[in-house]
Amino acid sequence: MLQYFLLAVLSSGLVLSSDCPTDCNCPIQGSIFCIHLPALIVPHVPTTTKNLYIFKNGIKTLSQEDFRGLVELQMLDLSQNELTEIPDGVFEMLSDLKNLDLSSNHITHISKGSFSGMVQLERLYLHANRIQSIHLEAFEGLEKLLELKLQGNQLTSLPSLQFPSLLLLDLSSNNIPTLNPSDLQTPHLETLKVASLKLTTVDEDLIASLKNLHELDISSNQLDEVPWALNQDFLKGLTKLSLAGNPLGELRVEDFQKLSGLQELDLSSLNLQGFPPSFFHIFPKLKTLTAAENPFNCLCPLAWFPVWLKERKVTLGRHEETRCHFPLVNAGKMLSELEHKDFGCPSTTTVQMGSPIGSTPVSQMPYTSPATHTNAIPPPLLPSEETISPKTESPVFPSSTSGENEHFCPPNICLNGGTCNFDPVGELGCLCLLGTYGLYCENLNEVPEPPEHSATEVSVVTPEMPDKLDAISSRQVTSTSILLDLHRFIETQPHIRGIRLTYRNLSGPDRRPIILNVPASYPEYTLRGLRPNCTYSVCASPLGERISSKANSSAEIGSCTEARTDGVPVTSLEPWVETKSSMTNTLIPALASLALVLGLAVVAGTIICLRKRRHANAGLELELGPADPDPMELEGIKACLENGGNGTIPLKQPEIDHCFTPQPSPYLQQNGGLDYEAPLVQGHCPSNNNVTLLKPSYF
Known part of the structure; x- marks a missing residue:
């Protein structure tokens, strides 16, 4: 009986303890x-x-x-x-x-x-x-x-x-110190990290060859300005960028215009005192901003920043290292923890009214602006706008029919077409047009939807209540990758040896689970080589835990999450293929029609030549009598290849010579005189790398 038991164990492929x-x-x-x-x-x-x-x-x-x-x-x-x-x-x-x-x-x-x-x-x-x-x-x-x-x-x-x-x-x-396009022949590269290489510039042709780039780290180099290589249209698919630790000068909005798809941006250690006006309006998808170790000047022009973080729900990375440098009253304080009143913004403004027109006297009236709330965002001034100060505000005159003080709006207080108004208690506000929002209509994005269920979000938003299913979550999703956050899972497993990750594509016909083993020292892990526009189920369990033979997947054990990958970027070359194919389908019938017309012209020309020849011979026979046939004429159309046959019939206009057999085009000659064959569209590699051979990341 023991022999049969040992045979069964060996046949099952299990490793005996003695083999360890x-x-x-x-x-x-x-x-x-x-x-x-x-x-x-x-x-x-x-x-x-x-x-x-x-x-x-x-x-x-x-x-x-x-x-x-x-x-x-x-x-x-x-x-x-x-x-x-x-x-x-x-x-x-x-x-x-x-x-x-x-x-x-x-x-x-x-x-x-x-x-x-x-x-x-x-x-x-x-x-x-x-x-x-x-x-x-x-x-x-x-x-x-x-x-x-x-x-x-x-x-x-x-x-x-x-x-x-x-x-x-x-x-x-x-x-x-230098990277050339010939150094990297990697057309499907998604993540490129070239930090601390002593780069002084980034080659434009090198970046142009990486049309599938999602993540770029060029931090801690010697770049004195934002590389012009980032000003390319296909970089709208870039989701993560780090410029930290470079001796950059002042940030300019125009240097980031092509990076509208950014979800994570690192601007640490750039000697920033603030941000350019409307700088963050060009990043509608921004989720994480890191701006640590900068000497911020925490005065009124920066008062909008902490409130913007809360309203847009942007995570401030390394927030404990993001502190004020000036003025002394705010020095050392965390920027994200300051309230609007802490920035020293003036709460009242007095404007002295002068005589408006001619010699009609008008009494001088003080103007007091409404109280400013802590959740208000002072509108960032556009370059074309002038700074409004208490001494430069344009005077607004009261109605001659009213003897009471009336509320009026400072000029240009509402942005993006907003209309200034006051509520019943005299609070200043703006009525915003569709597509803009904010206290001053300063935001151009769509109005954020309630946080319960957003149809536009791809990643799964984990609830705040601690639950076993929340131990892992997806922090970032692209068309071919999912970044997993395993911090909480590792914290709840103090003696874990490693992590077993199991994922399945819930959107495809093949839903077999794929299992990966990840060391416990990796709190973040990226699954790569995924298919676009698909929903994936990802589960984590402690390495060494046996999976029940009755379970079809690891979803029955451990902690799980789901995330849906983005669609294929619009920069794909496939539209070009469709255009080329459409052109080919149109060109073939046109050439066929042209060949038919040429054929009919040849037949008509031959008939005309033969008739003219017969008429000429008939005239000669009347004068000279019948003669033996010319051997050249026995070949029929070949006699018409000579100019004018026997030289008695003059040619007409050269461009309408029906006695010449038209020569086939070079394409027809190459194909042995057969019908024209349209060349096939050349094969090409699309910008995305979603092929079945590409497996997910190990680390």
Whole structure:
């Protein structure tokens, strides 16, 4: 009986406890964790292992023998060891490997054969090493690579990175002062991080080649102005931008006009004292703004900012580091916590009235503006508007039929066509046109809908009540990616070893779950390579928790959320294809009609030539008698190829010569005289990378 039991266990593919290496942990089938091993070598593991984590073990060298027989291995984590090199062909037998993490080692060089044979590799992490050089052919054959991380090394130049499927590239914290278009042959790239490279400019052609870009980090460089490369129409699809830590001058609205799709903007450490008038009107989708470590001048011109954050529900990142520098009464205070009265805005204005017209005397009347509420937003002044001060306000005169003080509006107080009015108690307000809102009609966006259910929002808004289903949420959604927030999930699992993420496409015919294992040190995680305009269910559970065999998905355990990806951007080339196809469909019938007309003309010309020839011969026969036929005439139409046949019939206008057989067009000649064939539309790659081969992100 015992033999049958053992046979059943072995046939089911389960890893027996005796197969788990000494000093390692095997919490779930196919996954092995080896941390702080006493021996500084790669342990021997079962050949059925799929996920192998051997980080923090002080391993210094690798050999092919370490991985012999591991043909099913898909995840290999060798991070935080002491490797100094990657021997050629050391991973060659791991033909199924998709995720390789070599970060936080001491590697100095990447040779030509370091990654040979890894045709299925999708994610390669080499960050936090000491890499100084990479062989020009080191990455050849990695056609399916989705993510490459090289940040935190000592690179001074790059080989040409040719990755047709790459979605994420991180080159931050190296010494590469220039990046050329030839350096990045990555047409589907979604995320580019080039922070701390000592860049002085951003190449326009380089950015123009990345038409699928969603996230750009150019922080902590030496840019003295906002790069002109950001002024391109297709960058309306950019959702996240970081300019932090650059010696930029004054921010200008015109530098950001093409970035209307931004959802996250980082303007930290730019020496800002305030923001340009109407600066944030060009970001209708903005959700997160970071402006920490700036010396803000917290006077009346900035009083609108804290209220704008609340009304637009914009999250202020690093709000504790966003503080006032001037005046002294506000120095050190958090900008977002100030009230309107704290900015020192004047509450009363007195205007002395003079004589309006001629010699008619009018008594001088004081004007007192209505009390200003703390939730009011002083309208940012447009460049064409003049600043209104107590001394420069235009005088408004009372009616000659009234002896009482009447309320009147300061000039230009209402923006965007709004009409100034007073309520029954004398409070100043504005009646706004459709499509504008705010106390002064200063906002041009659509009026925000109630927060209960918004039809335009894509990401799932989590309720405020703490619930297990709220432990994960989607913070940002694009057409092909979902950014997950796992902070609360990790906080509620203090002893968690890792996170198992399971997601399914609820909008497609294939709803099979896809499972990923994520370390517990990643509070944010991006699923990439998703399909556009689809609803995805994402669930998280502690790594090591067994899934019931009766469950069809992980939705029955752990914490779940749903998010819907955006549609395909309008910058796609598909409309061009439709236009080209429409043109082709119109051109073919036109050419067919032209060929028919030419054919009829040839037949008519031949008949006319033959008749004229017969009439000429008939005249000669009457005078000279019958003669033998000319051999040339026996060929019929060939006799008409000569000018005028026998020279007795003069030609008419050259452009209407019916005796010449028209020559076929070059297209007809190339096709052997057949009907014209319209060239096929050339194949092309759309700007989005939503193909079935692209898998989601590991980290």
